[in-house]
Each structure stands twice: as C-alpha cells, then as structure tokens.
Amino acid sequence: MAAALPDAEIVLSAEHLTKRFGRREAVSDVSFDVRAGEVFGFLGPNGAGKTTTIRMLVGLARPDRGAVRIRGLDLARDFRRAMVHVGCIVEAPDLYRYLTGRENLVHFSRMLDDGATGRIPELARLVALSERLDDRVSTYSLGMRQRLGIAQALLGNPDILILDEPANGLDPAGIREIRELVRHLAEDRGIAVFVSSHLLSEVEQTCDRVAIIHRGRTLATGPVRELVDRVASDRIRVVARPARAAAGILAGFGEAETSAGEDEGSIDARVPRERLPDALRALAAGGVDVFAVERRLASLEEVFLDVTGGETV
Amino acid sequence: MRFSGLVENEILKFTRQRRFRVVVLILVALIGLIVFAQSRSRERFAKKDWHVETQERMARIQNWLRDGRMPASSQRWARFELDRLRYHLDRDIDPEAVSGPLFARGFANAASYLLLPLLAIVFASDVVSAEFAQGTIKLLLTRPVGRARVLASKAAALALAITLTVVFGGLVAYVFGGIAYGYGGWGAPVLAGFRVAGERLDPAAVRVIPLWQDAILAYGLAWFASLCVGAIALLTSVLLRSTAAAMGTMLAALIAGTILPRLASSWESQRFLFVTALPLPDYYSGSPPPIPGLTLGLGAAVLAAWALAALVAAFAVFVRRDVLA
Numbered sequence: 188m189a190a191a192l193p194d195a196e197i198v199l200s201a202e203h204l205t206k207r208f209g210r211r212e213a214v215s216d217v218s219f220d221v222r223a224g225e226v227f228g229f230l231g232p233n234g235a236g237k238t239t240t241i242r243m244l245v246g247l248a249r250p251d252r253g254a255v256r257i258r259g260l261d262l263a264r265d266f267r268r269a270m271v272h273v274g275c276i277v278e279a280p281d282l283y284r285y286l287t288g289r290e291n292l293v294h295f296s297r298m299l300d301d302g303a304t305g306r307i308p309e310l311a312r313l314v315a316l317s318e319r320l321d322d323r324v325s326t327y328s329l330g331m332r333q334r335l336g337i338a339q340a341l342l343g344n345p346d347i348l349i350l351d352e353p354a355n356g357l358d359p360a361g362i363r364e365i366r367e368l369v370r371h372l373a374e375d376r377g378i379a380v381f382v383s384s385h386l387l388s389e390v391e392q393t394c395d396r397v398a399i400i401h402r403g404r405t406l407a408t409g410p411v412r413e414l415v416d417r418v419a420s421d422r423i424r425v426v427a428r429p430a431r432a433a434a435g436i437l438a439g440f441g442e443a444e445t446s447a448g449e450d451e452g453s454i455d456a457r458v459p460r461e462r463l464p465d466a467l468r469a470l471a472a473g474g475v476d477v478f479a480v481e482r483r484l485a486s487l488e489e490v491f492l493d494v495t496g497g498e499t500v
Numbered sequence: 501m502r503f504s505g506l507v508e509n510e511i512l513k514f515t516r517q518r519r520f521r522v523v524v525l526i527l528v529a530l531i532g533l534i535v536f537a538q539s540r541s542r543e544r545f546a547k548k549d550w551h552v553e554t555q556e557r558m559a560r561i562q563n564w565l566r567d568g569r570m571p572a573s574s575q576r577w578a579r580f581e582l583d584r585l586r587y588h589l590d591r592d593i594d595p596e597a598v599s600g601p602l603f604a605r606g607f608a609n610a611a612s613y614l615l616l617p618l619l620a621i622v623f624a625s626d627v628v629s630a631e632f633a634q635g636t637i638k639l640l641l642t643r644p645v646g647r648a649r650v651l652a653s654k655a656a657a658l659a660l661a662i663t664l665t666v667v668f669g670g671l672v673a674y675v676f677g678g679i680a681y682g683y684g685g686w687g688a689p690v691l692a693g694f695r696v697a698g699e700r701l702d703p704a705a706v707r708v709i710p711l712w713q714d715a716i717l718a719y720g721l722a723w724f725a726s727l728c729v730g731a732i733a734l735l736t737s738v739l740l741r742s743t744a745a746a747m748g749t750m751l752a753a754l755i756a757g758t759i760l761p762r763l764a765s766s767w768e769s770q771r772f773l774f775v776t777a778l779p780l781p782d783y784y785s786g787s788p789p790p791i792p793g794l795t796l797g798l799g800a801a802v803l804a805a806w807a808l809a810a811l812v813a814a815f816a817v818f819v820r821r822d823v824l825a
C-alpha cells in the first residue's frame with residue numbers, strides 16, 4: 188500500500204463544509220484534501236455525517252458554509268466543468284432497474300462527451316459484468332449493481348471517484364472484489380478515490396489516508412499508519428515462559444494480560460516506550476525466559492475508540 | 501452532451517416503463533367500447549329512407565327562405581343547412597348519420613374533459629418523482645449537465661409523449677369510428693367560429709369550414725389543454741417528489757373541475773381555474789359556456805398562464821433544492 192506522494196496533485200478539497208438540518212448541524216466545519224492516486228477513507232459510525240458530506244461534495248446539497256473544490260474549480264460556481272472530473276455513488280448504487288445494464292450505461296454516457304459510449308465494453312470488462320450487461324438491472328445482485336454503479340461512475344474518465352459505503356451489504360468476496368478494484372484504480376490509473384465506511388477493517392485494508400468523522404466533526408485526519416501508530420506506540424506483544432508470571436511483572440509497568448499459564452505464551456501489554464527497557468530487565472531478573480518482543484499494531488477500531496473517547500462505533 | 505441525447509434518454513425511460521403500454525391500451529379499449537356502445541344504440545332507430553327525408557327537409561328550408569320573413573341571422577343558418585344537406589345528398593351520405601370522421605371529431609370534445617388531461621397527468625406525475633423514488637436523481641444531477649437542462653429535457657419528452665397521445669387518440673377514434681360508420685366524410689361542411697355575445701350567439705362570426713379543418717382545430721385545442729395540464733402536473737411531481745401524491749393531487753383537481761361548474765356556476769372567479777378551462781374544444785364548438793364569461797380566448801389564456809407559472813416554479817424549485825433522497 189504505497190501511500191500517495193504528499194505533494195501529488197490535490198484533486199478534491201473540502202473547505203470548512205457545514206450543513207444544518209433545521210437547528211442541528213449534521214456536518215460541522217469538515218475540511219480535507221484528496222490527492223491523485225490515493226484512496227482516501229472517510230470513516231465514521233452511522234449518522235456521523237458521511238453521506239451528508241458526500242452530497243455536498245457532488246453538488247446534490249448546498250453547504251451552509253464552506254466550499255468544495257474539484258481540480259481547483261469551485262463546485263458552486265463551476266458545477267458543470269467541475270463534475271466532468273467526478274464519478275460517484277451516493278448512498279446506494281441506484282440505477283434504472285427496468286433498463287438493462289448496457290442501457291443504463293448508454294443513458295449516462297449520453298450525459299457526457301461523445302467518447303463515453305465507446306468506453307462501455309472496456310468498463311464492463313473491468314467490473315466483470317460483460318456477460319450480464321444485456322440483462323435487466325432488476326435481475327442483478329447487490330454486488331453486481333455496485334459494480335455497475337462503479338462502471339457508470341468511470342464512464343467519464345474521472346479524476347476522482349466518490350463511493351459511499353461501497354462495502355455495505357456485500358459478502359466478504361464482494362467486499363474483496365470492490366477493494367481490489369479500488370486499489371487498481373488508484374495505483375494503476377492514478378485516480379483519487381474517496382470511500383466512506385463505517386467498517387474500520389475495511390478502511391484499514393483499502394485506504395492510504397483517512398479522516399475520522401463523528402457527529403459531523405472530523406476528529407483526526409492522516410495516513411492510516413500514522414493514526415495507528417499514534418495510539419499504538421505503547422502496545423507490545425511479548426512471548427515468554429512462564430507466561431502468567433511474565434504478565435504479572437509487566438503489569439507493574441502498565442497493563443498486561445494473557446490467556447496462557449505456566450507454559451510459553453504470548454502476553455498483550457501496554458508499556459510506555461520509555462519504561463520498556465526497565466520492564467525487560469525486570470523480566471530477566473524475575474527468571475522469565477523472553478523469546479520475542481514486538482510492537483503490536485493497533486487496529487483502527489482502537490484508534491477510533493481512542494479518538495472518540497471510547498464511544499461505541 | 502447534446503440536448504437531443506438527453507431527450508432521447510427521457511424517451512427511453514418513458515417507453516420502457518409499463519405505464520406507456522397501459523395508456524395505449526386504455527385508449528384503444530375505451531374508444532372501442534364507446535364505438536361499440538354507440539353503434540348498438542343507433543341500430544334501434546331504424547327509420548324510413550333518409551334520401552326522402554333529406555329532400556323533404558331541403559324543400560321546407562327553401563320555402564322558408566323564399567318566404568323572406570326569416571330574420572337575417574336565421575337566413576345564414578338556413579343557407580348553411582341547405583349546403584350541408586346538399587353535400588351529403590350529392591355524396592349519398594345520410595346527413596344525420598355518424599361518420600368515422602365525425603366520430604373522431606366528437607372524440608376531441610369528449611376526451612378533453614377528462615381522458616386526455618388524465619393521460620397527461622399519468623405521464624407527467626412521475627417524470628421527476630420517479631427519479632427520486634428510484635434514487636437515480638442522485639446520478640442524474642451529479643453528471644456534468646446543468647439541472648435546468650435536465651428538467652428541460654424531461655419537459656420536452658413529456659410534451660412529445662402528450663402530443664403522441666393526442667394524435668394516437670384521434671387516430672384510434674377515426675379507425676374505430678370508420679369501422680362502425682365508414683371512413684369518408686372529411687369534407688362535410690360544419691359551422692365554426694361561434695362567439696358568444698352577451699347571452700346569445702353572435703352569428704356574424706360563424707363560418708363554414710370543412711370537417712377536417714374543424715377536427716384539426718378541435719384536436720389542436722385539446723392538445724394545447726393537455727400540454728398545459730402536463731406542465732402543471734410536472735410542477736406537482738417536482739414539489740411532492742412522490743408519484744402517488746402528485747397523481748392524487750392532480751386527479752382531485754381534475755374532478756373538482758368537472759363538478760364545480762355544475763354545483764356553483766354562478767361563482768364567476770372559477771373561470772380563472774385551469775380545470776374549468778380544460779374543455780377548450782367545447783367553447784370553440786359553440787356550446788354555451790358552463791360559466792358566464794368563459795370564452796375560448798379567456799380559457800386558453802387562463803390555461804397558458806397556469807402552465808407558464810407552473811413551469812417557472814418547477815424550474816426554480818428543481819434547480820435550487822437540495823437532493824436528500
């Protein structure tokens with residue numbers, strides 16, 4: 188997962204986006220940049236404001252404050268020229284169910300430049316729908332509709348692809364297909380991909396950078412690894428014998444737990460970096476054999492719990 | 501992204517939905533039924549030879565005219581009647597018989613009350629709301645095409661569908677009427693251009709035109725009225741975003757329009773409601789206006805004003821409003 192170059196071209200930027208529904212702010216002062224060739228995750232629990240933000244990104248809803256720039260074009264003022272660069276799926280891959288897949292693609296290619304129709308066969312192959320392209324969409328599975336939605340979004344050769352919870356409702360195989368497609372588009376075609384998700388593992392596996400949104404506010408933005416490291420720096424895994432005794436000693440320096448007993452086993456512990464040498468000396472002094480000490484990478488789940496102050500996802 | 505491509509899209513959606521076939525079926529079934537019922541009830545009145553009867557009537561009218569005691573306005577009418585009877589006699593057509601063309605002409609009047617506006621509503625009600633219901637509005641409005649252009653393409657396709665419906669209705673009426681009553685008779689003279697002056701018909705404005713011209717005028721007016729209803733239904737579709745709600749609202753308005761003149765014909769302001777102005781072909785054919793003061797010109801102006809206002813409002817709302825479906 189090569190992180191996009193930090194100086195790669197910024198394709199999409201949200202600047203202080205704010206959206207109110209009545210009195211309540213659904214999205215408050217959300218800002219981020221998405222660069223060419225990166226997969227940018229937008230992570231948040233249900234009702235966090237992901238879809239509302241995406242609606243503003245693609246011009247379906249007007250922000251009460253803030254602006255969206257696509258390749259430097261102000262979306263509010265230059266809608267048509269800006270949207271040439273965008274392909275999107277908002278909320279769900281809704282297409283005309285009474286039309287065939289091909290008719291849907293032809294329909295939307297008529298809203299683009301003349302070359303778009305010619306890309307249909309190639310795109311159908313890309314999303315593995317060539318065989319079913321002349322069947323009605325109402326006969327498609329959710330995964331197929333999701334892929335057709337992506338093909339539609341790619342019709343105009345966009346610079347930025349915006350996908351709202353593409354993994355929603357898919358089985359593991361379907362999720363993997365979408366993930367591989369997204370990585371391919373970003374790495375091999377240099378497209379910037381913006382994906383929202385409430386699945387932490389999904390973002391961790393797919394994205395280069397991530398913004399975490401909660402109750403309409405972005406709590407953290409940065410490379411996935413960096414965010415993980417931020418909370419993970421004190422997490423270690425020790426393999427030692429006897430495990431229980433080792434856990435007891437380590438607990439004196441922070442937290443530790445193990446499920447192993449008198450035998451060799453692994454202990455998950457949290458020991459602050461500066462105290463780790465002392466802890467290891469204490470283990471040796473206590474007659475414990477240490478076989479391995481490794482940094483334990485936190486999952487995004489832990490990152491999330493950390494930045495949201497322990498609220499559930 | 502030519503405009504014609506957008507209109508093509510909308511036509512594709514029209515024709516691929518079941519609604520289109522249902523409308524075609526309704527027209528065919530309904531007109532077939534009317535023709536069948538009408539021809540059945542006519543068979544009961546078998547009468548004596550119409551040639552003799554027509555000649556007797558012509559003789560009576562000629563006598564009146566020779567008398568010279570007839571007022572000038574009636575003389576005009578009498579001469580027309582003579583011409584009309586002669587036309588039919590020359591062509592060996594019973595002047596009192598219904599012909600295919602006459603049936604088709606009459607259908608324009610009958611259908612302009614309810615049927616054609618209804619079909620216009622069926623088409624127009626879901627032009628925008630269906631996109632919301634299906635969620636496809638989110639794709640439609642995130643393509644590099646302005647919202648006004650999207651709605652304009654929809655309005656154009658709707659106008660086309662309504663036009664085709666009126667034309668198709670007329671054709672079916674002619675074909676079915678022809679089966680029952682024969683296809684000839686487009687040239688038969690008819691009176692047109694009635695104008696109401698005060699409480700009475702103004703005879704000075706009356707002209708004699710062939711039936712085909714009369715039919716084109718009547719269908720033209722029915723078409724115009726249907727287009728206006730379509731525009732108003734388009735607005736309800738934009739505002740309500742639900743096909744059922746939009747269709748229900750428009751139906752209620754239509755029904756109110758057929759009831760109001762009967763229940764409260766003295767309430768003169770109702771002539772400014774679009775629903776009372778719908779049967780334009782009627783006003784043109786010279787039947788007394790259901791509401792005092794409602795003339796063809798005023799009726800057409802009222803409809804046009806409503807339609808124009810509805811279009812302006814529909815565009816204003818459609819272009820500005822957030823899409824949160």
Ligand SMILES: Nc1ncnc2c1ncn2[C@@H]1O[C@H](COP(=O)(O)OP(=O)(O)OP(=O)(O)O)[C@@H](O)[C@H]1O
Pocket residue numbers: 208213231232233234235236237238239240385824
């Ligand atoms: N049309 C609307 N009117 C009023 N409130 C709304 C509307 N749409 C969204 N909201 C509110 O705005 C907040 C954010 O909703 P949004 O759909 O953006 O969340 P989300 O992050 O996409 O959630 P999910 O994971 O469930 O899709 C929610 O509290 C929601 O109730």
Ligand SMILES: [Mg+2]
Pocket residue numbers: 237238239278351352
């Ligand atoms: Mg959502």
